[in-house]
Amino acid sequence: MFSVIRDCPCVPISILSVLIVFKSMAQIVVCMERECHELNAKFDRLKSYFNDGQSCNLSVDGWTVCRGLLYFSAEKHNWSKSRDVCVSKGADLVTITSQNEQDFLVSKIKETHWIGLNDLETEGRWVWVNNQTLEETGVEFWFGSVQKEPDNWKVQDPSGENCASLGDRNGNLHTWFDGSCKQQKKFICENKY
Numbered sequence: 001m002f003s004v005i006r007d008c009p010c011v012p013i014s015i016l017s018v019l020i021v022f023k024s025m026a027q028i029v030v031c032m033e034r035e036c037h038e039l040n041a042k043f044d045r046l047k048s049y050f051n052d053g054q055s056c057n058l059s060v061d062g063w064t065v066c067r068g069l070l071y072f073s074a075e076k077h078n079w080s081k082s083r084d085v086c087v088s089k090g091a092d093l094v095t096i097t098s099q100n101e102q103d104f105l106v107s108k109i110k111e112t113h114w115i116g117l118n119d120l121e122t123e124g125r126w127v128w129v130n131n132q133t134l135e136e137t138g139v140e141f142w143f144g145s146v147q148k149e150p151d152n153w154k155v156q157d158p159s160g161e162n163c164a165s166l167g168d169r170n171g172n173l174h175t176w177f178d179g180s181c182k183q184q185k186k187f188i189c190e191n192k193y
């Protein structure tokens with residue numbers, strides 16, 4: 001090949017061009033294969049999430065794992081510590097963005113659990129741990145029509161109630177309540193994908 005390049009200055013440019021194009025195409029194919037693989041993996045996880053996910057397993061460390069994505073704690077912590085535990089597992093506190101998700105979580109709990117919703121930064125402005133607002137998700141499941149939550153009750157904790165849980169201590173497990181972030185509760189982590 002090198003003798004050809006020496007003999008004619010036109011040829012190596014052509015060969016070089018072809019090689020560059022070929023290399024670029026090969027790189028594109030590799031990237032597409034990798035993206036395709038990642039998309040397939042995401043698709044499989046989503047498929048199991050929606051179709052196969054009704055079963056939950058008790059793991060050795062006491063956590064209940066559902067759909068391979070949701071982790072129900074056995075231990076109780078305040079809201080911030082709960083979130084820290086989730087993050088340490090590569091997850092975060094759960095976000096609830098659909099009626100189906102709400103119903104599924106409700107069906108799996110027997111007592112109140114922290115979820116990833118808070119108004120710590122601005123009173124009354126509730127945001128999920130992924131920074132989505134309730135307006136953005138379009139769904140909310142606060143308790144009550146008369147004695148309505150969130151009420152930012154300050155009798156037990158003067159700093160108010162800035163963290164949300166699914167359910168309360170009185171056994172109302174179908175709706176959300178704002179509570180003092182210092183309360184010790186079980187919590188639900190969600191793996192991101």
Ligand SMILES: [Ca+2]
Pocket residue numbers: 119123124150152160161162163178
């Ligand atoms: Ca509040």
Ligand SMILES: [Ca+2]
Pocket residue numbers: 149150151152153161177178179
């Ligand atoms: Ca409240």
